[in-house]
Amino acid sequence: MDPGKFLLFATGGLADAAYLFIVAAGLSLVFGALRVINMAHGSLYMIAAMVSVVVANRLGAGIGFLPALLGAVLVAAAIGAVIETTVLKRVYGHEHLVQLLATYAIALIIGGAARLIFGSNYRTTSTPIQGSLTILGYSYSLYALVMIAAAILIGLGMYGLLFRTRLGRNIRAAVSDPELLNASGVNVTLLYTAVFTVGAGLAGLGGAIVAPSQAVDPTIGDSVLVLAFAISVIGGLGSIIGSAVGALMVGEVISFGLINPTTNSFALAFVFIIMTLVLTVRPWARA
Numbered sequence: 023m024d025p026g027k028f029l030l031f032a033t034g035g036l037a038d039a040a041y042l043f044i045v046a047a048g049l050s051l052v053f054g055a056l057r058v059i060n061m062a063h064g065s066l067y068m069i070a071a072m073v074s075v076v077v078a079n080r081l082g083a084g085i086g087f088l089p090a091l092l093g094a095v096l097v098a099a100a101i102g103a104v105i106e107t108t109v110l111k112r113v114y115g116h117e118h119l120v121q122l123l124a125t126y127a128i129a130l131i132i133g134g135a136a137r138l139i140f141g142s143n144y145r146t147t148s149t150p151i152q153g154s155l156t157i158l159g160y161s162y163s164l165y166a167l168v169m170i171a172a173a174i175l176i177g178l179g180m181y182g183l184l185f186r187t188r189l190g191r192n193i194r195a196a197v198s199d200p201e202l203l204n205a206s207g208v209n210v211t212l213l214y215t216a217v218f219t220v221g222a223g224l225a226g227l228g229g230a231i232v233a234p235s236q237a238v239d240p241t242i243g244d245s246v247l248v249l250a251f252a253i254s255v256i257g258g259l260g261s262i263i264g265s266a267v268g269a270l271m272v273g274e275v276i277s278f279g280l281i282n283p284t285t286n287s288f289a290l291a292f293v294f295i296i297m298t299l300v301l302t303v304r305p306w307a308r309a
Contacts, residue, residue, distance in 0.1 A: 035274035039173070045246055048224030049254055061122055062132060063125075066225040067098075067228055070226030072239075079145075083150055094226050094229065101222060105222070146236075177266055184262060275292055
């Protein structure tokens with residue numbers, strides 16, 4: 023493979039890793055702090071993508087992108103806050119099967135509502151940044167490069183939030199000892215709502231960012247949820263840095279799997295082989 027083609031596929035992997043990291047980081051953050059496996063995470067990604075496409079098409083893909091992005095994130099975060107306050111508060115402390123069933127039911131409700139509101143057909147919108155950059159004879163989408171840069175900035179922002187702010191210290195304390203945190207005077211109930219809302223917002227942000235680059239419909243959250251779980255397990259459930267590493271691995275595997283039909287059909291299988299090996303060698307990654 024010539025260097026130009028290698029760089030092309032590597033950059034494509036980074037673009038895939040960009041939005042997958044954002045989605046997986048939200049999933050991992052929620053599990054790390056709340057110990058809840060959120061099966062509705064992909065549905066929040068989907069609803070945000072649908073909202074962003076509708077708003078962007080209504081306002082115009084260029085000037086409408088930022089309002090669509092903000093609106094989609096707010097919608098996902100608001101739905102997340104409602105889910106946490108009305109459903110999840112009642113299943114904290116229960117076994118994971120109860121949480122899975124509860125959040126899976128929510129995912130079905132959101133999926134059905136999306137079909138009623140938006141229909142079942144694919145929707146598309148134009149990328150807000152047109153054009154490409156040519157390197158070593160291959161063209162690179164400028165919007166894909168923007169996605170990569172945005173993911174890096176979001177990752178740095180999340181790291182700063184978790185390790186440089188009081189909220190971040192409380193979140194990390196909730197992961198290790200929520201009872202002690204509650205005894206210290208912190209409102210753990212409100213903290214949990216805030217964490218889940220942020221996680222839902224990240225799912226929405228991932229959906230809104232990727233929407234201009236692919237067709238969206240009410241089923242797109244399913245495959246993303248599976249990949250986000252794989253990334254979280256590979257990187258370690260609850261670890262934001264691990265989510266970045268896992269997303270990078272998965273993104274590159276998927277991208278280089280496109281080289282030919284044989285590797286393309288095996289790429290996803292290889293992702294789950296990696297996940298299985300992680301669970302075998304590091305079984306504590308499950309909890």
